[in-house]
Amino acid sequence: MSYAGWIILTASLVGISCGLVGSLLLLRRMAMMADAISHTVLLGIVTAYLITRELSGIHMLIGSIVAGLMTAILVQWLHAMGVQQEASIGVVFTSLFAIGVVLIATKVGNAHLDVQHTLMGEITFIPWERVELPGGWGIPEAVLMLSIVLLINLAVIIGLYKEWKITSFDPALAASLGLPVMLLHYVFISLVSVTTVASFDAVGAILVVAMLITPAASAYLWTDRLSVMMGLSGLIGVLSAIFGYYIAVWLDASISGSMAFATGVIFLVSIVLSPKHGLLARIIRPASI
Amino acid sequence: MIGLSANAVWVLFSTLILGTAAGIMGTFAYWKRQSLMSDALSHAALPGVVIGFLLTGEKHLPYMIGGAALSALIGAIFIHWIRSSSRIKEDAAMGIILSVFFGLGILLLSLVNRMAGAGQSGLDSFIFGQAAAMVAKDVWVMLGLALLLLGIAVFAFKEWKLYLFDPAFAQGLGLSNRWMNGIYLFSLVLVIVIGIQAVGVILMAALLIIPAVSARYWTHSFGWMVILSAMFGGGSGVVGTLLSVYGKGWPTGPFIVISAACLFLVSLTLGARKGLIVMAIQQHRQRRLLLKPRPRDQQAMERGRSA
Numbered sequence: 001m002s003y004a005g006w007i008i009l010t011a012s013l014v015g016i017s018c019g020l021v022g023s024l025l026l027l028r029r030m031a032m033m034a035d036a037i038s039h040t041v042l043l044g045i046v047t048a049y050l051i052t053r054e055l056s057g058i059h060m061l062i063g064s065i066v067a068g069l070m071t072a073i074l075v076q077w078l079h080a081m082g083v084q085q086e087a088s089i090g091v092v093f094t095s096l097f098a099i100g101v102v103l104i105a106t107k108v109g110n111a112h113l114d115v116q117h118t119l120m121g122e123i124t125f126i127p128w129e130r131v132e133l134p135g136g137w138g139i140p141e142a143v144l145m146l147s148i149v150l151l152i153n154l155a156v157i158i159g160l161y162k163e164w165k166i167t168s169f170d171p172a173l174a175a176s177l178g179l180p181v182m183l184l185h186y187v188f189i190s191l192v193s194v195t196t197v198a199s200f201d202a203v204g205a206i207l208v209v210a211m212l213i214t215p216a217a218s219a220y221l222w223t224d225r226l227s228v229m230m231g232l233s234g235l236i237g238v239l240s241a242i243f244g245y246y247i248a249v250w251l252d253a254s255i256s257g258s259m260a261f262a263t264g265v266i267f268l269v270s271i272v273l274s275p276k277h278g279l280l281a282r283i284i285r286p287a288s289i
Numbered sequence: 290m291i292g293l294s295a296n297a298v299w300v301l302f303s304t305l306i307l308g309t310a311a312g313i314m315g316t317f318a319y320w321k322r323q324s325l326m327s328d329a330l331s332h333a334a335l336p337g338v339v340i341g342f343l344l345t346g347e348k349h350l351p352y353m354i355g356g357a358a359l360s361a362l363i364g365a366i367f368i369h370w371i372r373s374s375s376r377i378k379e380d381a382a383m384g385i386i387l388s389v390f391f392g393l394g395i396l397l398l399s400l401v402n403r404m405a406g407a408g409q410s411g412l413d414s415f416i417f418g419q420a421a422a423m424v425a426k427d428v429w430v431m432l433g434l435a436l437l438l439l440g441i442a443v444f445a446f447k448e449w450k451l452y453l454f455d456p457a458f459a460q461g462l463g464l465s466n467r468w469m470n471g472i473y474l475f476s477l478v479l480v481i482v483i484g485i486q487a488v489g490v491i492l493m494a495a496l497l498i499i500p501a502v503s504a505r506y507w508t509h510s511f512g513w514m515v516i517l518s519a520m521f522g523g524g525s526g527v528v529g530t531l532l533s534v535y536g537k538g539w540p541t542g543p544f545i546v547i548s549a550a551c552l553f554l555v556s557l558t559l560g561a562r563k564g565l566i567v568m569a570i571q572q573h574r575q576r577r578l579l580l581k582p583r584p585r586d587q588q589a590m591e592r593g594r595s596a
Contacts, residue, residue: 090502
């Protein structure tokens, strides 16, 4: 496959994974929690690196799950201590992120890990870092990892679809039906962390937020069905990846930055053109009907 | 000061001022329940910084601050617009603006870095903050803006209090909510733009959130909370900068945030009003009182029962 093909494939995998998880994030009103987790995952990766002294997929995944769960638990705990929800998210993720950055700046320094990379991703180099598959053909490491994570996401979301649907829309009903709401919440947090860390290499810590929230928000404007919304937001993620890549090629600029920008453009189009909730629809069909 | 160059003293002074201003504005944002708004707005300032740089072709602070303010304001307007004209909730709107504006900023930054001679522009320092890169002129600009902010906060303190705690009553007294909202947003953006050079766009929000939350553990009075939060903010600014100055070229922002986080941990455990230890003692005392009332209380309870 060509260089551009691999990059678009990587970013599309990010788009699909993030679209699936992002739809649930949006409906559970956890958009800023996603932002928090995408920052604290950095600390998880750095810690995993400092302990094992290597950057391998499985260590990064475990580190990120621990960091994500820790963020969620700390936020929950501070909130229970009487701090506002928003403020406790703010305190926890900025502190943990700062620790991560300081560890990189002082301890890791010259390694494969640097701050620039973690923030903006290194999608440009992804096609060259290959692993050999048993079939005899090499694919980029990031593509392999993203495919695995996408499969995990699909399996868990299909397996827990109706449980999450009910806990997202009506947590009280879910609790009264005897569903383990908190456990489901933490499983979901783990899924968000895994998706974030797998997408991390491709788009970086902050731009992964763009892929998580913006396509889901665009899809939310086009449909009222959760399953359609998930599919649609995955599709929008892929479209943003392709569109963003060509903007980047045209301007010779940062690929991940262009992709984040592209999600914003698609969102803007959605908010204007959406058939039910769009601005145009509102002008054409007066509110009285 | 021993071991510090003249420039380092200037830098320390500026982070002190910045921390103070951020502490005050942070308290306002805390009571407006908009802590994360500051996070969204500081990320949204990045494209403006880069465009300010592109317009002048060199690192000229007033232009960059102007650009940052403009793009943060556009971000705020977008968040408001998305929330009011669609069914997207505020938190998602903040996430969208934060990430898309930041992406645009990175896009522009990569264009600038490609330009000849721009590698040394120090624009990257706007992401994590590099207070050491500041010169006396920058400090004067910061100082002026911070004093303006202090003036707004002190001069209209009574109005702020009313506006934050009972907007409906404030409106009833003839205080224009629209104006107060405008001034609030203006001040928030102001403190963000003066801070991003020292702390960076990513961690600027921490300086607005953490001191205010820490101060909440020490007092129930709004006035004292503002003062304490200002002191915590200024203190963490100075300590963080000192740490980063002694390390060679370490970014300032993370160290300032870690100092603030340490102050927060101290407040959380030792805080006189809602701190963990005080709460534990109170709970213990109440539990003992419930299980084994003192004779005096027992008499009082019996009196109450018979009455």
